[in-house]
Amino acid sequence: MSFALKYAPKTLDDVVIGSQTLKNRLSDYINDRDLKPLILHGGVGTGKTTIANLLPDAIEGKKAEVTRLKAVEFNSINDVMQAFGDQTMFYQVFTINDQKRNYIISNEINFTPKAAIAFRDVIDDMIGHTQFIFTTNYIDQVDIALRDRSNCLAVPPVTAKDWLFRAQWILQQEGIALPDDQLLKVLTTQLQVSSSNRKLLERLEDFVRSVRNPPSNPGGIIEVAPTPEPINPLMAA
Template sequence: MSDFIFPNAEAKDTVDAYVLGGEERPLIFHGTNGTGKSLLQRLIPNAIEQRVASLQVVKCADLKSADDIHDLYGRNKYFNRTFTIDGQRFNYIIIEEFFMTNKKMIDALKIELDQTLGTDLTILSTNRFEKIDYGIVSRSIDLELIPCEPNTFFPHAKKMFISEGIVYDDQKLLKTLEVTYTLRRDNRKYYQAIDSLFRTI
């Protein structure tokens, strides 16, 4: 978690609330591509457990029915409320690329979110937050992850050069990040730009 680059204080404070045990409601990450949504879905459970956590990871498109939703959470609710996988603080349900329009599936998910609160931590990621059913949103904490601005990403970029033993002018590096941000606001583009610099030095 220490290497994750938070775009702002709100994002860090929200994640810290989960890691430090102050929050257990479902969490919805939303925003454009390349902002770290999928990465955080995995980092948060590891940070909570202080080790590599056991996760159930599924893409939303692979869930075809209400039964699939119930199967994802497990049908033996008494067992789930009494035990967690590997003695973890939570059972972790990770649903990627969340977008659901089937009413029966949405209702099934609402039921599961209610019944597993406190034992399961559901973390959703989506690029279509505005399309998510209000009943799911109201049960959750939602956090928009935005692309990091150049000044925010710069310290991490600087560390990458230091770790490679490469001396590079700070102003030139910052200018590269600024140009990259102007062309495409996607954190992955920063890494591509830095990789290009490495290959030219």
């Protein structure tokens, strides 16, 4: 199993977040101090989708039921109304399974202009009981009125120091010990190439593989050089 799957965060506390501002704002949602729609934006692989998927569980204190949207499928007002027309009243009054809130998550919310107008009305009708969580790599392309209704939180790339504790834990699970300064070099080198958390996990996986199967021993088998037989002095004439 790849490290990206094996060590994928199970809870929001497992996610490597370097920004204290982002941590504080997420805490506001978890502690019911903020109910506005949330737009998480930033570069590829910084953890936006992971945070979006795990935030409802953190708010509920248990596994939450969520509805997932694909904004690319909403091209017109009719598309939006077909998706929400029968549910808006329910979401105004009830929550699923006695949850604190209902949850709707959507990645890359690049609605067409007409669909965006209809979706604004949906949000206004459902915001009392429904937590909307959106993610995007391109915040400037998101409908300006939707941005105005939402908290737009940047998810910046993390640093090697941010990753150190989690990376050491992963290596410990793999039975490998490495001093912090050496591991920081591995993490720093990778983050200079790509800020993606996925790529960093791939680098850790490659590192573990190289430790277990060094180039001089590609098969991972410990080879013992044969011991020469002792020379019998009586036979050495």
